[in-house]
Amino acid sequence: xxxxxxxxxxxxxxxxxxxxxxxxxxxxxxxxxxxxxxxxxxxxxxxxxxxxxxxxxxxxxxxxxxxxxxxxxxxxxxxxxxxxxxxxxxxxxxxxxxxxxxxxxxxxxxxxxxxxxxxxxxxxxxxxxxxxxxxxxxxxxxxxxxxxxxxxxxxxxxxxxxxxxxxxxxxxxxxxxxxxxxxxxxxxxxxxxxxxxxxxxxxxxxxxxxxx
Numbered sequence: 175x176x177x178x179x180x181x182x183x184x185x186x187x188x189x190x191x192x193x194x195x196x197x198x199x200x201x202x203x204x205x206x207x208x209x210x211x212x213x214x215x216x217x218x219x220x221x222x223x224x225x226x227x228x229x230x231x232x233x234x235x236x237x238x239x240x241x242x243x244x245x246x247x248x249x250x251x252x253x254x255x256x257x258x259x260x261x262x263x264x265x266x267x268x269x270x271x272x273x274x275x276x277x278x279x280x281x282x283x284x285x286x287x288x289x290x291x292x293x294x295x296x297x298x299x300x301x302x303x304x305x306x307x308x309x310x311x312x313x314x315x316x317x318x319x320x321x322x323x324x325x326x327x328x329x330x331x332x333x334x335x336x337x338x339x340x341x342x343x344x345x346x347x348x349x350x351x352x353x354x355x356x357x358x359x360x361x362x363x364x365x366x367x368x369x370x371x372x373x374x375x376x377x378x379x380x381x382x383x384x385x386x
Contacts, residue, residue: 187262188253194273195257199247203280204289206269206296208258209248211239228345229363232335232352243269243296245289269299315379318349322371322381329386334365344369344383353383 191208198205215237219230226234238252247257264271272287272295279286287295322328332344332353340356344367353369361367372382 188255188258190262191258191260192253192255194261194277195247195255195259198259198276199257201280203276204245204287204292205247205259205273205276206243206245206292206299207247208241208243208250208260210241210250210252212249212251213237213239227364228333228347229335232343232345243300245292245296269295312379316376318351319374319376319379319381323374323376326371329368329370331366332369332383334361334363334367337361337363342367353381355383355385357385 195205195207197203215234219226219234219237222230241250241252249256250258259273260267261270261273261277264274272292276286278284330346330348332346332355334342335345335352336343340358341354342357342361344353344355345351346353346369355367355369357367368386369383370386372384374381
């Protein structure tokens with residue numbers, strides 16, 4: 175039930191972004207549109223898009239192009255939409271707040287931000303996003319380290335999603351995380367490897383898992 179609720183919320187967010195993008199285009203409202211160029215995927219991934227294994231999902235994720243912000247509406251290939259605007263999280267994303275202000279001002283007959291104004295705000299947003307994303311990533315890494323320091327006896331499984339010689343990448347579904355380990359025996363994609371916690375470096379926010 176919880177997963178269905180999250181899926182419904184995601185669908186409503188996309189629907190809102192699509193509707194606001196179309197409304198803005200029709201009414202010539204300057205907005206920060208989010209676009210994404212088509213990615214590069216193997217025929218196997220495309221043919222089995224609705225039934226991908228973990229390793230193929232990992233491979234597919236690397237094939238997506240980065241999304242971009244622009245005052246000009248263009249295709250968002252990942253969503254399959256001709257135009258898209260993020261609008262539903264004004265407390266979390268500055269540009270969502272700008273979008274809502276533009277809508278309120280337009281419907282109230284007030285002065286709108288110009289295209290140049292929107293470009294300026296996109297530039298400021300882009301300049302800060304790398305730092306914001308880094309902080310989010312480091313926060314997640316920190317609390318994972320705390321969890322495993324408090325649960326040193328944890329044992330679980332990782333699924334092999336990539337192989338590079340004796341080094342393999344494992345997805346640990348329980349924590350939605352990727353880790354790299356060295357193995358002495360041959361493994362294949364999708365094999366399950368039993369793991370235990372090795373060393374934990376809270377300062378560097380790193381966890382060293384060991385195969386059992």
